[in-house]
Amino acid sequence: MTTDTLPGAGLIAELRPEARNAPESGIVEVMNHGRLRPGLIPLWVGEGDLPTPEFIMRAAMKSLADGETFYTWQRGIPELREALARYHTRLYGQPFSAERFFVTGSGMQSVQIAVRMIAGPGDELIIPTPAWPNFVAAIEVGGAKAVCVPMDLDQGRFTLDLDKLAAAITSRTRALIVNSPANPTGWTATRDEMAALLALARKHGIWIIADEIYGRFVYNGEARAASFHDVMDEDDRVLFLQTFSKNWAMTGWRMGWIEAPPVFGQIIENLIQYSTSGSPVFIQRAGVAALDEGEAFVAEQIARAAEGRRIVFEGLKATNRVSLSAPDGAFYQFFSVDGRTESRKLAVELCDTANVGLAPGTAFGPGGETGLRLCFARKASDLTEAVARLQRALAA
Amino acid sequence: MTTDTLPGAGLIAELRPEARNAPESGIVEVMNHGRLRPGLIPLWVGEGDLPTPEFIMRAAMKSLADGETFYTWQRGIPELREALARYHTRLYGQPFSAERFFVTGSGMQSVQIAVRMIAGPGDELIIPTPAWPNFVAAIEVGGAKAVCVPMDLDQGRFTLDLDKLAAAITSRTRALIVNSPANPTGWTATRDEMAALLALARKHGIWIIADEIYGRFVYNGEARAASFHDVMDEDDRVLFLQTFSKNWAMTGWRMGWIEAPPVFGQIIENLIQYSTSGSPVFIQRAGVAALDEGEAFVAEQIARAAEGRRIVFEGLKATNRVSLSAPDGAFYQFFSVDGRTESRKLAVELCDTANVGLAPGTAFGPGGETGLRLCFARKASDLTEAVARLQRALAA
Known part of the structure; x- marks a missing residue:
């Protein structure tokens, strides 16, 4: 971020240090590298691919219509x-x-x-x-x-x-x-x-x-x-x-x-x-x-995540290039790639070589620096394709 | 607020003082006294009586429908x-x-x-x-x-x-x-x-x-x-x-x-x-x-507020019991009642005697303790009625 030449650049020094020094999200940093790539499969944020179900939207619309x-x-x-x-x-x-x-x-x-x-x-x-x-x-x-x-x-x-x-x-x-x-x-x-x-x-x-x-x-x-x-x-x-x-x-x-x-x-x-x-x-x-x-929808989401977890874990394991364990909960696969310790650099690289968006372990603090986080709350076909791309990129 | 007998009452002392000591809104305090009175005209908060215009609501609904x-x-x-x-x-x-x-x-x-x-x-x-x-x-x-x-x-x-x-x-x-x-x-x-x-x-x-x-x-x-x-x-x-x-x-x-x-x-x-x-x-x-x-709607709101300001200023002035000046801007009439210096007590009293909700000056810090705030962003008939009620209550 180069802000030195913008009007008011000198004012930054006059802000409270805790505000000035708040870190940019390490996830967003990688997203900014890859978000405009056509066809990229975005598995970097903690968000599924389903829009909010209609019965929930209708409740909001009714309330609006009611003033x-x-x-x-x-x-x-x-x-x-x-x-x-x-x-x-x-x-x-x-x-x-x-x-x-x-x-x-x-x-x-x-x-x-x-x-x-x-x-x-x-x-x-x-x-x-x-x-x-x-x-x-x-x-x-x-x-x-x-x-x-x-x-x-x-x-x-x-x-x-x-x-x-x-x-x-x-x-x-x-x-x-x-x-x-x-x-x-x-x-x-x-x-x-x-x-x-x-x-x-x-x-x-x-x-x-x-x-x-x-x-x-x-x-x-x-x-x-x-x-x-x-x-x-x-x-x-x-x-x-x-x-x-x-x-x-x-x-x-x-x-x-x-x-x-x-x-x-x-x-x-x-x-x-x-x-x-x-x-x-x-x-x-x-x-x-x-x-x-919402219980039927939650059950559907969990079943989807279970299938996503299976696809991702098995697919990544098959590369023989990664260290990972199937997660007990949540909807992320955290894994590291053998011989690769710079996860920020690797996440940026995988945007370019695999066209898959992952979050770098560096974003999550001490203990996870070498890993990558993949969100599997997504439809199976996307995950299957993402895993295939990662397999090819890691084999290269 | 009596919380001494609730489970966990002792835990309050373990909170950060700045959080523990944050004041309850002095406006809400009076609202809690009067909000259930049938027919009360609520002029205590900074909010008009018009719902959001439909063209604005429609934009939100379209976005929701678009997922x-x-x-x-x-x-x-x-x-x-x-x-x-x-x-x-x-x-x-x-x-x-x-x-x-x-x-x-x-x-x-x-x-x-x-x-x-x-x-x-x-x-x-x-x-x-x-x-x-x-x-x-x-x-x-x-x-x-x-x-x-x-x-x-x-x-x-x-x-x-x-x-x-x-x-x-x-x-x-x-x-x-x-x-x-x-x-x-x-x-x-x-x-x-x-x-x-x-x-x-x-x-x-x-x-x-x-x-x-x-x-x-x-x-x-x-x-x-x-x-x-x-x-x-x-x-x-x-x-x-x-x-x-x-x-x-x-x-x-x-x-x-x-x-x-x-x-x-x-x-x-x-x-x-x-x-x-x-x-x-x-x-x-x-x-x-x-x-x-939104410009036509903003113009309508301003015209309504101008009419509300006139009704309230003239109506209160006619009591010969208040000190006030027509405001140059915003949509509040601030005024004090001759001989009455305890605005919190007066605001509570006017809920009961006039059935009109006003905000006490004590809520606004040093310099306004003796006053009352009336929001006139409201339809003329409500304001005319509120002023008539205040006139009667203040004459009593």
Whole structure:
């Protein structure tokens, strides 16, 4: 990026360092290299290829036609909070109150608000890596420090060493960030690991920020991954960050939620008020439709992802040039290519040689630098073609 | 708010003080008292009574029907940035580049991002008050300090004393916040005042955060209020915060923009990426329609507000119980009732006695504590009735 010659270039030095130094997304950087290539198969972002289902769109259109275009509840419309409670009650097999749910303008905003609630300058948050880069960036833009704990990697399989995590806790630690199933690694905590993580947080009096947005995408025949809901008490220090993006193909709608003890209601309302002042009612109506009527679509998405996972894992394994393990959850295949350690360079190269868009491991922090992330939430024919292209490119 | 007995009440003490102490909106507090009263005329929030015009809604619906439900550009879709450039070129009579515009998830998010760009702990931002409370709250949630400079008040008319403003500048000052036309006072800077404010900022090397969202709502026969655009150079330290909410009756859509030197493009993109990750394409399509085809509607809104202003000013003046001045801009009448200094108590009382919802001056910071704010962006019959009720209640 050359900005030195633009008017006002000198002004950049006058911005707050945390803003000035926020990193450009390492994924977008590769996308900018390849996005105009004709026929490129884009597997670089965490987004499927299906548009939002029509029954969800119709709910938004009806709301618009009804003139629901005014300010609304900062915590979310009561109907959506009730629908969230019903959804959680079904999924986790225990009762949930609507008072635990707060509608946000994306999973990303849920992260921002959670970080604002608990950490500022001088505070540390621990995050196992490789991880979704926006966590670390959001923490550091807010003036706090992200402490990355690299996961162990053996034959393409990532595991979390709880002793290493415990050793990273200091008097400044405010929270553990636990993303399970994980982006980009596919690591999925067992119920015992969830219990151990909670015990660690309890012992040190710190928070868990739980990102379980891929919780429905598991490949062991279960209906969902283990959750902190399975092991926690109602008033444990756990904040859940969630999104409508993945389960219901609503990435472009920008809506998520926070689940938190109801006692934080006014505080979360205030943080929403002073950041985006709430979400459009017509988008929230779409969310109600998704939660109440979306199970068949979610099942279809999971079945598609399972097929995509098989195609990609088998196809890449057959190259005999890669190190990888079939992911337990989420919808990414993380892999490294033998003898290639510069993933940014490799991702750029594969745009040109394979016409396939992948995310470089460098984007995800310590522990994943040599890998590549491939999103397999896509139709089988695209994935089959992408894998064939990668096979040819890697054989060359 | 009694939360002491809820599960997890003890956890509140473990939140970051800036989050814990963020104030509840003083407007919402009164709304919570009166919102369920049958027949109450709600003039407490900054929102008109017209739903979004149909041509704007249709643009969103078409986009949804076209399947535009995926992630998009973090800075905003190119078509909307181009439409913003055209709109500004028309309105200010000078050329604008699309590269100056960044789409946000509300005027409020524009505030949050602007504050994040330039101020953190240890920094001060100066704001003339009474002012929209969300400015001060956003600054303080971000860890910076809002320095309020009360405006002068004489016979219901607010004026800004530049010497007082200059005296508040210290080595920690990072910006002046200038809202003109102003909420809640209606104060509207002249072109000379704009030039003087810019000169002051230049002299001290500080920023101006310009909130000109009510710039179309003036009542002197001009097409718009004076703007920093009339007096600044392209690379001056000015950040403009804007919203689609007021001109186009889109409060519930949550979309705004930042106008800034293009050299900040990557930094603003990053701050959007790490807070909400962009705005829905279908909402942005609605924004294009609003900008390109919305002039007749904006003219209708301004004419309605002018009539509302007349009804409210004359009606309140006739009580002989109030101190007020007809506002030069925006769509609020700020007034105080003789002998009544507790505006929060008075606003609550007027819910009960007049069945009219007003915002208490206490919500707007130093200098406005004794006043009330009435939004007159509403149909004449409602305003006539509201004024009649207020006349009776104040005569009692």
